[in-house]
Amino acid sequence: MKFHVNRDVLAEAVAWTARILPSRPTIPVLAGILLDATGEELTMSAFDYEVSARATIEAGVNEPGRALLPGRVLAEITKSLPDRPVEIVADGSEAVLTCGSTEFGLHTMPVEDFPALPQMPPKIGAVGGGVFASAVAQVAPSASRDDTLPMLTGIRMDIEGPNVTMAATDRYRIAARDFLWRPETGDFSAAAMVSARVMVDVARTLRAGEVSISLGDGVAGFESVGRRTTVRLLDEQFIDYRSRLTGDWAIRASVQTAPLVDAIRRVALVAERNTAVRLSFTQGQVLIQAGGGDIGRGAEVIDAELDGDDIQIAFQPQFLLDGLSGLESERVRIGMDSPTRPALITDDADDPSFRYLVMSLRLA
Structure with a gap:
């Protein structure tokens, strides 16, 4: 050679x-x-x-x-x-x-x-690399890192014709992203569980141009600009995430995304390990608070629109930031029922493409 x-x-x-x-x-x-x-x-x-x-x-x-x-x-x-x-x-x-x-x-x-590489399964469709990378980045943080529960370490892909939903959960939050793609056949439908770690790697390295997706014989394949990756599929068993991400919320808040993310990051600097960031919503504003232990405390107020009763609710800071950082809109909508129930974070569209359900923490 x-x-x-x-x-x-x-x-x-x-x-x-x-x-x-x-x-x-x-x-x-x-x-x-x-x-x-x-x-x-x-x-x-x-x-x-x-x-x-x-x-x-x-x-x-x-x-x-x-x-x-x-x-x-x-x-x-x-x-x-x-x-x-x-x-x-x-x-x-x-x-x-x-x-x-x-x-x-x-x-x-x-x-x-050297072992023979698996054959690329049949191509089922294609999607823009930017859309693919964005969807993976939004849902992957919610996948579990616990390999003893393989079902939770993957990203679920549900395909119905031109519609694709990616979803992931670690039992403490659920993230789902809808997007359109170009299937090889208009009536194609399938469900697959792909390792979140592999999906993140694929999204990071194949985002240029268009990504071709292949599926079959327990293998998923991704190809773009002369590079291809195959991965064995995980067990298809997964939770009924759609039912958990729909419904009416008694309290709804609307906040500018960037100021909220910045405020949470600042006040979380004094949050001790495994302690909460508290959000107190009242008419016209939200008070973000953290700390109060041995390190100190932090607080910041930003503008917010509230539809419903005043509420104080607490979250694990990084879980909250993972959901907010996945948004691509200037404003975030937060649906809540009570301080002890999960909250739904979405973009500000009438039919949001990204939904993130996160458990609240009990207030001390």
């Missing part, structure tokens, strides 16, 4: 592929990146039996072939190379990387031991 390639293009593609490499591989070859040079392309692949990554870039291929190289070392080397074209020649047990006057010799790993 022998090829030459642009240094920046190679470094970016290797870094993108290496991101899924396991820190403690069950077998040594899973720590490798497979390089496959053919025609006028170089394809880099990584796989840990759950998630696969494949990036294809243009390359001048003099001798087609394949080589399996230590992935993390290759990523460190390529990002540190001088701004010159890179040539890689693999023959036998060593691959020689040359860039200007810099040369590295890397021991190759047995290509025949």
Whole structure:
């Protein structure tokens, strides 16, 4: 195998592929990146039996072939190379990387031991990368980090024709985002649970252009601009989140989003671990308070519109900020029933596309 390639293009593609490499591989070859040079392309692949990554870039291929190289070392080397074209020649047990006057010799790993990557399932539709990334960023913070409950570590995707809903929950809050996409067939419907960690990674790295989504045989696939990721699906079992996000609220408040977020962040500086931020809504304003323990206390008042009775309600600060930070509107609507029941945070549209239900905390 022998090829030459642009240094920046190679470094970016290797870094993108290496991101899924396991820190403690069950077998040594899973720590490798497979390089496959053919025609006028170089394809880099990584796989840990759950998630696969494949990036294809243009390359001048003099001798087609394949080589399996230590992935993390290759990523460190390529990002540190001088701004010159890179040539890689693999023959036998060593691959020689040359860039200007810099040369590295890397021991190759047995290509025949590298597992076959899963095939990309059938394409079911496509969505703009910005819309996809925005939706994932809004719902992913609500997914659980507790791997003992796999159902709660994923993002649920419900697809009905041109409508998609992403949802996640960790039992303390539920986030859901609706958006439109372009299905391959107008009457297509499906439900899938995808690891939130993988979805965040996909959204961060595939947001340019359009994202093609594939689904089938227990695998989901995402592809954009020459890069594709596959991931095994989680169990489809999930809560009935839609019923929890609908209904009438006895008390409704409307507040400018940015000032509310800034105020919560400021007063939360004196909130001790696992203590609440209190919001006291009265006609025309909301008082945000935190602290009162060993550190000190903080308070700030901002304008608010209130429809209903005055109410004081408390939340875990970061949970509240996760919901507010997901909004893309200038004003936030907060629906409440009582200080002991969850509150619903939405944007200010008549039919909000983002909904976030968060549990309140008992006031001391």
